[in-house]
Every structure is written in structure tokens, then in C-alpha cells.
Amino acid sequence: MAEWFVAKSSDLKDGDRRIVTAGKREIGVFHKGGSFYAYSNTCLHQGGPACEGMMINNVVDVIDKDHLYQGQTYGDEMHFVCPWHGYEYDLKTGECIGDRKLKLRKFEIVKRGEDIYVVA
């Protein structure tokens, strides 16, 4: 295992991300909602750049107390989307939304002073 430099914390603002080449691996590092997350940048579907697509909240079907459909809205769960085919992943867990048994490999983030590293 080694620590791979990601960014100075002042350069990785909330909402930003970086793609880190760590040896033969690519890792996506996200800064969102005050937390850092790091996942393999290889989609579990066909190997696309999973961490390099759109970030979007989950979509929710609104069903009222009488089981009636009342339209759609966005929920509170943040997803990132593989740009190749649209596989979505939960930012907090790396779980694939379509089948939560599938998870992107997660990596540890460490901060040393102003510097942010990913451990891989």
C-alpha cells in the first residue's frame, strides 16, 4: 500500500473531484458535503470511467398514503453516474443503485496537513 497525492485541500473545493492514477489503478476522489470519498474509476458494468460522469440526486416516485402516484422528485441521496451507460453509484457507499450487492472498491483518504492522499 502507498499514499498517492490527490490535492491540497484548498484546491479540492466542496463539489470538486479528481482522478488519481495510482500505479495501474485509476481512483476517483470526491469532496462533497464536507466529506471525502474515493472509489475505483472502473465501472462494474463494462469498465467505463465510473467516477467521471454526472453527479445527481436520486430520483423518487412520490406515492401518497392511498398508494397513488403523485409524480417524481429528487431525493437526498447523491449519485455519481458512469458516463458510458448510466450505471449509478451511491456516493457515500459506492453501491451500484441497480443492484446494491455490487460495490465499487473503496479507498481510504488521509489528510496530512494541507495535503490529501488516497491509500492504495
Added chain:
Amino acid sequence: MDMPRNDVRPVELEIFATPKHLEHASEQARARNYQDFLIVDVDSHHYENEHYAEVFQYIESPVIRAEAMEGAGRRTGMLNSQVGYQNTGGRIHRQKFRGKEKAKPGRQHSDITLTLDWMDAMGVDYCCMFPTPMLFLGLHPQIEVEAAMCDAYNAWLCERILAHEPRIVSMLYLPFNDPEAAYKTVKKFGDKKGVVGFMVTSPRYRPVHDNAYMKTYALLEEMGKPISFHAAYSWDDRALQMTNRFISVHALGFMWFNMIHMTNWVINGLPVRFPKLKVMWIESGLTWASSLMQRLDHSFMMRTSDAPLLKEKPSHYMQQMFYSTQPMEIPDDKSVMQATFKMINAKSQLVWSSDYPHWDFDLPSTIYDLPFLDETSKRNILGANAARLFGLDSKPVKRIP
């Protein structure tokens, strides 16, 4: 802990370049040694609407040409379209930003340059190019517009693309709603460079067993050129109108029309009437075929008088047809998939397709990584079967970056 030097880059969604977008595909191509064998993509696309100004110039009728030119880029125009949010609300950002990509400068048409870029990135030697918006042209209310547009597009494609790039071939669009025009299309373009067959867009309401088509099938059989049926959906179809999400109309629609055409094709004995005519079914995935084989075989045993031309069960004839892979269903239980492959006689009848750049494209690894295929079967499906069907050279010519 070591602290090695490493590359770090930002994510810039709006900067789109095909080689960068498909960098992981190129890694797969190198890791799997695609340079050592032939890969043929039997179904890929370009966006012909980006070149309507050129294509419309080829419309023979001066009146339709003028109408088409006048309507181009306006709120309404000469050509029909479909409701369909194919880019999943912007999640497939290739669809959103690819239009900004500039082809490398050179003498070739930009569609040749951009197509070769993605082919090399994936490890593809030859691709069969199809249009995109024209997949819905079979639903146009004016038969003469389908025929005119088809003729213009085919002429443009032959003259501007196929004549200049041997790695791009096509099965040309057949104006199927006008049987006489379909026949003339085969006559006119059948011997042009890069024309490896003819394609019927499946969403339409003309039955394939109509007597009016028999001379076209006979001509294709005589020329040794395959006929293919390229699937698409139609949210205007009465049954599909009941679906309320794109996932539904897409999943069903891409099987629906081909299931109808296949049923009519087999039950009316067209494989018996044209035993040497090669038939291909495109972009319906695979499970529809194995399902329909069982369904038709079951009914046939009780109702042979409804299909008296058949000397064998329907599945016998269906196993002699060709199937493109994409969008290939990959179930958790691979034994189900293996059974499907066996039923459609995949080793000789399955031909890989990407459907790139559309939103649900497949890479060659969808076939290459299957655990139940041996190396020979993988190479047959990825290229050798199509090379035999289209008469292509089997020597790899790609340049994987």
C-alpha cells in the same frame, strides 16, 4: 508508507474527445490482444442529421428537395422524429457533448474521421454504419418521402463515405413502405463499393410476407446480399402507448417489431421460398429469439396447417439466421445465457455489434469475457462470422492507441 509521484487530473465533463472517452476501452483492447484478430461491428451509427445540408442535395425530386431544405433546422420539417429521452437526463454525457467534438483536420469527411477514432479506440477493424434519426423513417406518413430520403441518403453514403474508407461498410436503407422503390434500391446500389447488404428499419406497418416483396428477396438471394431488420421503438404504436417510461418502450419496442417480422417471415415460409437468402436481426438483444423459437415451435406442433410450407419446426429456420449481439442481456445466472447461445447456434450465427455511439453500446469484451466460450468461438462471434457474411478480408487493420 511510500509517497510515489502520480498523475492527478480534474474531471471536465464538457471537454469531449472520443479517444479520451474510450480510453478504458483501449486498455481492454490492449489487454485482450485484439490486435491479433479481426473484429467486425455489424451495427454502429452516425448522426446523418448533422449532414442533412449535404444529404438533401441528393434528393431527386426538386419539390421534395426544396421542402426538405426549407424545413431543415426549423420547428417542423419534412422528416418525422420520435419522443424519447435517450440520453437519460444528461447522464450519458457523450450524447450531450459529442456534437462539440471537432474531427482531426484532413481531407476525409468528418464522419469518417470520427468513426475511425472510436473504432480504433475499441479495437474494431470494420464497422457497418447505419443512420440514427432515419431509423424512424418507416413511420413517415408520406411513402414518397421515405423513398426520396432513402435514395438521397444511400447515394450520399456511397459517394461521400463508403467510396473513400474501406473500413466502413453498410447495409443500405430499404424504403420498405414502397416495394417497387425497395427493389429499385437493390438494383441501383447493390454493386456499389462497401454495400454489404440491405436493411429494413423494423418500426413500420408493412408485413414482410406481402407478395410485393418477393422479387426483392429473390434479387437479394441471387446477389448473395443479406437482408437485415434493424430494431427500434415507436411510442406511437397502439400497444406501446400504454407504457409511461422510456425504459419500458425501449425494452419492449426493440423486440416488438422484430418479433412480428420474424413470426411473419417464418410462418409464411420465406426461409423455404428463399433458402439461400441470408437474414439478420439487429439490435433486439438475444433473449427474444430463443423465447420466440420455443413459442412458435410449441404452437406449430398443434397448428401445422397454419404454416404448411415449413418442413421443420420454426426454430430450425431461425437457427440459420444471423443475430447481432447488442444490447446483449447478461443475466446473473450465466447458464441461462449459455442456453440462449446454444439455441441460436451462436458459434456460427451470432455477430458482435456495438451500436456505438448510442447510449446502450456494447464493447467487444461483452463477448470476449464470457466464461463459457472458447477462443475460437469468441473470435468467430467478434469478427469471423461477419467477415464471411459480408465478404471482408480477415486480416486485422485496426490501430489501437
